[in-house]
Amino acid sequence: MLSLALVGTPAAQAQPAPNGPDRLRSLPPIQALPITSGAGSKGTAPAALTSPPYCDSDTLRTSATIRALQFWGQERGVAVGDHGSILVTADGGRSWKDVESGVQCRLNDVLWVDDRIVVALGGGVDVVTRISRGAILVSHDAGASWRRSADSELPLLYSVERTRGNHSGDRRSSITAVGAPDPITGATSFQSRDGGRSWQSMLAPRAVASTDALQRSPIRPTATAEQSADLSERVNTRSIIRASCQLDDQTILCAGDHGNIFRSTDGGQTWSAVRSAAWSNDASQGPPGACAMLVIAANEDRVPWALIGRETLEKRLRCNLVVGTLDASGAHALDHALDQAAMRLGVAAVDSFAASDEDVSLATLRRWIDVHQPPILVLDDELSAETKTALLQHAVAGGAEKVVEYALHGRGETLLHDSAMLPESGVLAGDFAADGLMLVSDFEFASDADVVENPWVAINTRYSGGSQFARGDSLGLGVRLNRGHRLPPRQSKASRRRLHIIQGRLKQQAAIIELLGTQTDASGQTAPDKFAEALSRLLDQTSREDQFRSAWSIARRSVGQSNPIAVWEEVARRFDGASAAQLLGLHARARQQSQEWDRHRALINGLRPSGAPVATSSSGVQSLPDAAQELLPTVGGHAAIVSPFQSNRTATPDSQPAVIQASAALPLGNHRFNGLHRSNRLLTPFRQASEHRQEHKIDLAWQMHPVRLIVEDALARKQRSATEQAATEQAATEQGEKAPTRSAVAEHDFSADVRRIADHQSPWSSLLRPSSRQTAIAVKTAAPPRLDGRLQEPFWNDTDAQPAQTRGRRPLTLRFAWDEQYLYVAVQGSAEHFVKTVDSEPVGRRDADLTQSDRVTLGFDIDRDLLTAMNLSFTRRGRTHDDLDGSDRWNPTWYVATHASGDGVLTAEIAIEQRSLAVSLREGDTWFVEAQSLAAGRPRRYHLMPDPLTRVRVDFR
Structure with a gap:
């Protein structure tokens, strides 16, 4: 339905007709305005360079953190910082004036080109994809006013400087900006020769470019x-x-x-x-701004976004955040997405400590407390008991008035529920958490995500020096705070209409749970069309401001459910102008065309590879044929087949038994995830993508992004292979011959776009080249290895073989070999990364919960689409887990043995049955394999945006 509304100025509408009623006058313009979102309408996703409405950047800008400070001469200076803040001075810095920048993102640096031209730069990142977007502002009047330059295709920028060799007073001299890698060219440096109005990439020659320098995006140095x-x-x-x-x-x-x-x-x-105290009438009077609440989180997954948002944006307390990182240095490992998520909640800054070394981390955290001297200290319950006790004592001795611990979804004396209404900000507390997770975290599988079951933050007071009777919904109650501890008052509170909207959203959580329940009908079969219709209707009834967040919440909860494709397609259709939605659309297409999923549908639906049904016991557990049952010894009270790779060495407590087979029991019974009944049938027909798409301005950063190009190349190759295979089969049938089982399309062929990525120096180039540190050569062996984790077989060190190494924070070295029946993998990593194990389940039990153990996860991507893979996980004691993109119903046969050497290296030797992978290896095949060393406490995740540093390429020869 189309609704027409008169739009014009009140004065024009009230103006009387001159010289009597018989004279005509011009009417105000008439414009058609939609009054509701309507079915099938397009929504908008969060933008990288703008803040959510609840952030109130205009208010926060007056006391935002300053990141750079530059002067021209002795009098004129410019300072830039968070929330697009720009300050200017004309008296040598004695007084400062706020200037409107027109942007809400973080500005990282500023440079005077001459006495009139000033350039400021920064940017942000997209939610989910973390594609960086740059922002460059240019002033031609010494900072009095600013305009955006031609920066739409530039990535996030960190610093700017005058190009060496040019005279500082020459207006024609060039300037150079350094930032995140450009997804199109891989460049990290950009040059302007016209005072910042236009920019071009500076590409280093491939022969002299440093691959190591591209492992991480360059960032501006941060003080320890x-x-x-x-x-x-x-x-x-x-x-x-x-x-x-x-x-x-x-x-x-x-x-x-x-x-x-x-x-x-x-x-x-x-x-x-x-x-100081910039929100007062006189910015030079009053106490300087200071941290009222210091939050210390064990890692980026443990940041209490809902609690922080309530205290900063609702209660107006100044906050600083310190987060643990696995990087040993601890100083430069934080991602800009984490900074951006914190900035949007009013946090002054994010700093870090090295969580890998408890002694170093404790000393570092004490120094951060000494700097801030916070009246309120908030500690992550996941920190060790010794660390929490030491920090509590140190903070109290330094004058802290309150020390609290928080637990995500745990028990506490007070709880902050996701559904708590925050009337000043006009949101639910869970909205802060959802928006933060969009930037810093991938999806957790629904079976493991406690956030779905217990959506709250629990708070326990460990020390309070103020009133013991103060009770309320703010940590600041009972604490003496001065004006410098508080953020500027919000300029405008949430409207009454907005409050009515969030009241209506209180019922949405139940509606989402009910919606997810429509994925299966009474017979256990999925109903994708019914589900898609219900999903679209639910989003149509959600306000535009909350639509993307609600859609993302549903997408997050659908991972691990029977059919997430419908959710991905709806998000891709509704928000198709955002890179996050485009990525989900790719995930939907990849899942539909995935070779891994296509080859395992029969297995997941309860059939053996030959098509024969698997026997099922009365307990609902898949059983093995009678001939195999005769070979079953007892291991820890659990049955396991004798491994054909069994070592004859004596079993030890550290590795018992010597070889673990991950196929003794195949769970076939029904499971319950989030209170929803899950049937055995996981895969169902997929909905087709919409044929009608709204045209948008081309987003080159996404269109030319390596992930999109590599995925599109894999999908096109799959389609081309299927077409040629069909033509070959038809020709063979006409000639009365047997058709070949595989396509003639070469597995290692890449499109021109992908070859172009390999030619540039980017984080993806090493993965795409046939000769690099990330490319392994898998050799064929005539004799199988003895699995003992010692790599004594000659083929492991064959001159034709080549190991590969991941480039993540915890690097792994991988070797590959193969024969007619098995794929062999050797994984080596630092033994100190595999210390913690939880032995709650017996060795050999399939799909053990490894969340609280240090572990290795291998993802086998046989069609190189980056978005689908068969995953194997194991600990040093032989606990295992396997899944197909989170589906535990894929149950391959594989064997693993580990050995820790005296030089601090843990080696795992693995044999995987090719039939379980539904492949028959041949020379010329090329795979991608993801390898990650995951620390205890990190949950299983569905990685939406692939990381090139954790992958290797395997060429079979």
């Missing part, structure tokens, strides 16, 4: 805890200094968290705050 504490003590401030600038021998300015700027006129001996 020790350096930050030292600077803060010199300036006598309780905030971290992020930028500084020296005007002459005596005059120095520095700036940092909470918008504070300090000035010294005696060479840094004494300092005065020239900008």
Whole structure:
């Protein structure tokens, strides 16, 4: 239904007709406006360079963290920072004025090109895909006003400097910006010769480019805890200094968290705050902004987004966040997406500590507490008991008035539920968590995601020096806080209409659970059309502001369910202008055309590879043929077939038995996930993608992104192979001959687009080249190995063989070999990464819960589409888990043995039955294999955006 509304100025509508009623006058313009989203309407997804409405960037900008500070001469200066904040001074930094930037993203650096032209740059990242988007602002009046340059195709930018060799006063001199890799060219440097108006990529020659330098995006250096504490003590401030600038021998300015700027006129001996408490009438008066609440999270998965959002955006407490990282250095490992998620919740800054070393991490965390001296300290319950006790004592000794612990979905004296209404911000508390997870985390499988079952943050008070009777919904109650501890008051509160909307959304969680229940009917068969219709209707009834978040919540919960394809397709159709939706559309197409899924449909539906049904016991567990039952010994009270690769060495407590077979019992019974009944039939016919798509402006960053090009290449190759195979079979039938079983299309062929990616220096190029550290050569062997984790067989060190190495934070070395029946894999990694194991289930039990154990996960991507894979996981003690993109109904036969050498290397030797992989290997095949070393506590995840650093290429010869 189309609704017409009159749009015009009130004055025009009220103006009387001149000279009587017989004279005509112009009517205000008439415009057709939609009054409802309507069925099938297009929605909008969160943008990289803008903040959600609840963020209130205009208010937060006045006290945002300052990231860079630059002067031209002694008087004129510009400072830039979070939320698009820009400050200018004309008196040598004695006073500062806020200038409208027109952007809401973080600005990382600023440069004076000459006495009039100034360039500021930064950017953000897309949700889910983490594709970076750059923002460049140019001023031609010494910072008084700013305009965006031609930056639509640039990635996130970190720093800018004048190109060496050019005179500083020459307007024609070039400037160079450094940022994240350009997905099209792989370039990380970009040059402008016209004062920042236009930019071009600077490509390093392939012969001299450093591959190691491309493992991580270049980032602007960040001060360590020790350096930050030292600077803060010199300036006598309780905030971290992020930028500084020296005007002459005596005059120095520095700036940092909470918008504070300090000035010294005696060479840094004494300092005065020239900008503080910026939300007061006089920015130079009042206490400097300081951290009221310091949150320490064990890792990025443990950040309590809902709790932070309530305290910052709703209760207006200033907050800093410290997050553990697996990187040993701990200083440069945090991703910009984490910074962006925190910034949108009003957090001043995110810093880090090395979680891999408890002694180092404890010393680092004490220094962060010394810098901030927070009245409120919030500790992750996942931190060790010793660390929490030491930090509590240190904080209380330093003056902290309250110390609390939080647990995600645990028990506590108070609970912050996802459905808690926050009237000032106009959202539900869970909205903060959902928006944060879109940026920093992949989907958790529904069977493991406690967030679906227990959507809350539990809070327990460990120390309170204030009133013991203060009760309420804020951690600040009972704590003495001054004006510098609080964020500026919100300019406008949520409207009454918005409050009515979020009241209606309180019933949406039940509606989503009911919606997911429509995936199966009474007979256990899926009903994709019914489900798709219900999903579309639910989203049509959701406000535009909340549609993408609701759709994403449903997509997250559908992973591991019977048919997520319908959800992915609906998101792709409804939000097709966003890279996140385009990626989900690729996932839907890849799943539909996946060789892994196509070859295992019969197995997952309860049939053996030959088509014969699998015997089922009365307990609902798949049983083996009678001949195999005779070979079953007892291992830990559980049956296991004698391995054909069994080692004759004596079993030890550390590796018992010597070879573990992961096929003794095949669970066939029904399971319950999130209270929903799951039938045996996992795969069902898929909905076809919509033929009608709304035209959008071409997004080159996505269209030319390596992930899209590689996936499209794999899908096209699969289609081409199927067409040629059909033609070959038809020709053979006409000639009365037997058709070949495989297509004549070469497995190692890549399209021109993919070859072009390999030619550029990018994180993906090493994976696509036949000769690189990430390419392994698998040799054919005449004799099988003895699985003992020692790699003593000659073929492991064959001159024709070639190992490959992942480039992630916990690198692994992989070797491959094969024969007519088995694929052999050797995995080596640091033994210190495989210490923690939980032996709650007996060895040999299929699909053990490995979440609380250090483990290796291998994903075999035989069609190289990056988005589907057969996954095998194991611990050093032989606990195993296997799945097909999260489906535990895929039950292959494979064997694993591990051995820890004296030089600190853990080696795993694996044999996988080719029939279980539904392949028959031949020379010339090329696969991608993902290999990850996962720390205990990290849940199983469905990775939406592939990571090139965790993958290797395998060429079979």
